[in-house]
Amino acid sequence: MSRANLLFDANFPSASYILGGVLIDAEAGYWQSLTGVILAEQGLEVRQLYSERDDRVLFADLCFTLNAGDVLQIAGPNGSGKTSLLRILAGLSSRYEGDIFWQSHSLDQQRAAYLEQLLYIGHGAGIKAALSPLENLRWSCALRGLKQSDETIFQALTKVGLQGFEQQPCYSLSAGQQRRVNLARLFCIPAQLWILDEPFTAIDQRGVAEIELWISDFANAGGAVLLTTHHPLAMQRPLRVIDLGAF
């Protein structure tokens, strides 16, 4: 049974949940102002999910729920179907059987409402190399129907450590910086659910710690996060892990 694979990481005492919330209250306010409403009780629910690739079962009978404030890590070795699972949950892939619910409604009925609250960062570049970070983010915001001022975008780029690079073409940036441009979307697009596929790729150590902090801040503000990483996570929050390697 897949429920057995839901490990509650014992390394993080539940007290740190509150501790984390108090510690970074100011930052949590930022997300709260950006996300507007706090995620309803019932967030993402997955029932009996099954998927296979080339006649190989990636996962079967997978069940979990992801509610406000939850951080869920999908673990597993290469090729175990982590990205496939995230793409299914983002609605990019239909190669599955089973049910996915968003706020108690089936995803098929709720697609627009779901996409409005979803921010998916895949492992692709996600940015146009010929354009500057500012232009890329302007487009990303416009795509979501947001009229974010350049100031908001500048702020977001400053938060990801790209101050002074706003107007440079992205191809002249390093791999880690390009990844940061993509991650800057977290700061300009309000969402209730983040799906992050390997967000730490090409990011330096300090950057990884920062992203971990953003994730826990976002969760404190009522967001839900689903991510894959091979990096040992050190977060100030209880972290749930689903190991796809066990299938």
Place this chain on the structure above:
Amino acid sequence: MASAGVSSLVVAVLRRDLSAAARRGSEWSNPLVFFIMVCALFPLGIGPQPERLAELAPGILWVVALLASLLASDSVFRGDYDDATLEQMLLSHQPLYPQVIAKTIAHWLLSGLPLSLLSPLLGVLLHLPMAGMGALMASLALGSAVLSFIGAIGAALTVGLRKGGLLLSLIILPLYIPVLIFGSSAVKAAVEAGPYLPQLAMLGVFFLLALALAPLAICGALRISVDQ
């Protein structure tokens, strides 16, 4: 509210595609260079007699423009697919339909429009009579827009394949043929001082049909191409 959202979405996509193309010249200049080169080779290949060239010019110009458009069509979604920005388009809660129209129009502005603006020059090279120039430009401008929409369907279907080039040609070339027939016959009619507006009107019909229906096919094809 909704219409304002859609128009700003269209403007954002157009702006992005045009400014990205402005910084990468090769993508849109290659088909244009192809158009010029092939047209310039014809007088060398079939001899410089003005009457002969003038007779063949409408057909040559239209066939080469069509092939240039075919050459350009692969790039409509290729870049977005490779850098995963296509996923962002699909994951927007805003409708995909206007985004696809904007992308195709941007592609036409970079491939079809320069082609039709350049065509009188190549018409002179091929001794096309002056009477045919207006019809040539108008038919190419309208026709290449149809070709862009048809090409975008093929591009969307094959964008997930590593080597989709030949398949793309096989899919869209049959659909190009009516456009070629009406386009070149408009130019021929104008050269012979006959009425050419009916042919242009047919191209206009094709354009409106493509504008309304092709994006539906493109949206579906993109979802399939990304879902693998």
